Amino acid sequence: MSTQTPSIEIEDYKHGFSDPDRSVFKTRKGLDEDVVRAISDLKGEPEWMKTFRLRALKTFYKKSMPNWGADLSNVNFDDIYYYAKPEGEQQRNWDDVPDDIKKTFDRIGVPEAERKFLAGVGAQYDSEVVYHNIRADLEQQGVIFCDPETAVREHPDLVREYFGTVIPFGDNKLAALNSAVWSGGSFVYVPKGVEVDIPLQAYFRINLESFGQFERTLIIADEGSFVHYIEGCTAPVYATDSLHSAVVEIIAKPGARVRYSTIQNWSGDIYNLVTKRAIAYEDATVEWVDGNIGSKRTMKYPSIYLMGEGAHGEVLSIAFSGKGQEQDTGGKVVHLADNTTSVITSKSISKGGGIASYRGLVKVEKGVRNVKSRVVCDALILDDQSQSNTYPYMEIDSDDVSVEHEARVSQISEDQLFYLMSRGMSEEEASAMIVNGFLDPLVKQLPMEYAVELNRLIELEMEGSVG
């Protein structure tokens, strides 16, 4: 039972094209205080932000690299450009965005998606946001959606109150790095009681080679509000490695609900080392939907601190790890208040020698009562070369807790393939169907357009997987 088809290689990556380097300003390779000052000066930042960056840089030097997850031994911090400003200024109209850049986002489909089903879009190209827009009616209701640089200028009180409070720069080496050299990202504020009915999206594109992208996102959902924020990311295929190291902070005030969805489709030469954390107050809900398809190495464990009574947290993690890839992903929930609930669901697929690891933590603080948590990890391994690991940590310091944990590892069974093939589907189509089926319960929770996109990506990854 074998079908001869070419195996999937890097050229099958649809977004691997690049534009010529037309950046108007670029810091030299490597990182030191001068580079950090140059970034801050270029942005014309207030003193407090510059001080924040410089302190973070010191912490970055002091901290060691995480050595407990994906293999990061080839990350070379001296061989990276930390900042590149693309040509043109930030625009609210795609027609005003420089041609190359506009074409790139057209190819990726961002303006089309915006017209069809988004309430606002931010598009970042290397270090700066080149396009930003939000539906006028939301703006009138007081919703703020802009890049953090604009927020520092126009909403300094909000930024100073929350920036770096959920993830202090001392949290880990990569959060310190981001805090020192951050550029671009999103700032979202949703006022009390406002429900943003369709999603906001930020799109991150790396164009340069040996580049580091360090966007910074801060989302504040005020009492009783709702927002769904989506991020997507792609990059060209180069011979050298690049680094993407973001920090995402979410504050969900009492009764608010924030959903944050990621479809990460970086090219196979990106180290994707991201810190994402949310705080949920009384009766607030935070949901992370975290899809990791691309990158060379990803380490990302979106976390939720349930600070107020009745808060609820959910992490849905989807990882696809192919040839040369290591997806070390999962989620973390910390229960700090009574009557809090959480669900972590992880689905991973590994093939072609890829490694997919679930790493997660459920922590319940001492004396906290009536906590419910459920962790479900499903792994599908498509061949003998590939690997799946599960590291489900539990730190429970209370008796009044119900914690469930299930883990399953499966392979596509010969009988399933035979069954589907006996109905006329080729081996390749049957495998893709089973993989999509494996993900279906999660994909269903994505907005339709993204579910279609994710299915398409998986099918692309599955092409030629049978030999």
Added chain:
Amino acid sequence: MRLEIQDLRASVDGTPILDGVTLAINTGETHALMGPNGSGKSTLANVLLGHPDYVVTGGKVLLDGENILDEPTDVRARRGLFLAFQYPVEVSGITIGKFLKRATELKYTENERVNLSKYVADLRKNMDFLQIDQEFINRYLNEGFSGGEKKRMEILQMLMIEPKFAILDETDSGLDIDALKIVAKGVNELQGDSFGSLIITHYQRILDYIRPQFVHILYRGRIVTSGGSELVEKLELKGYDWIKEQYEMEVQHEHANAVD
């Protein structure tokens, strides 16, 4: 069309199971294949569709004169073979509706398109006919189905795909009489000049509802006798013991000869 099995031999894990099966089925015919447990009935069904666990060690399977044994399972299926499984597997995440739409599409050549409204109408009609609740359209393939529901789902697939030849591998086993009647109704619905079937069964019971013109008895990997419905009656009266008594010596004798 004609499905011709010639001196077919196959083994599993190195153990020979089929020992020269010869049998021909034309469209328009209904054949029953009976035999005691372990005689190789399910092996034959799986070999006809090309299950990778079964190794063909000799013989041919011709579909209109062309040997299909080198074709992968999906090609055999698209050329008109269908297997109703004895133990249909569960496949999570694939809904019946989506699965059947794809399977139905595959009947058509590349230039034809499946007509969606006709597909939906056919599906609903066939589900009603087999007394399957419409909510099954959105359920995952066989997941959590009872034994009877799985079997009815096999028949539903058969009705939608409309194969040239259907092999029903002990579709009757484990069914109560009402479920059995529904399954038989489904098979009878397809009966006609362009459909042939091979009903594999241990018991005569299903043959009260699907009347075969030809009955074959498989014993120790070969067809030891063929006939009409009188064979079914004989089995009903006497069980399989007479087969063993009558053919054990013959089979052993030939095995001995083969070793020489």
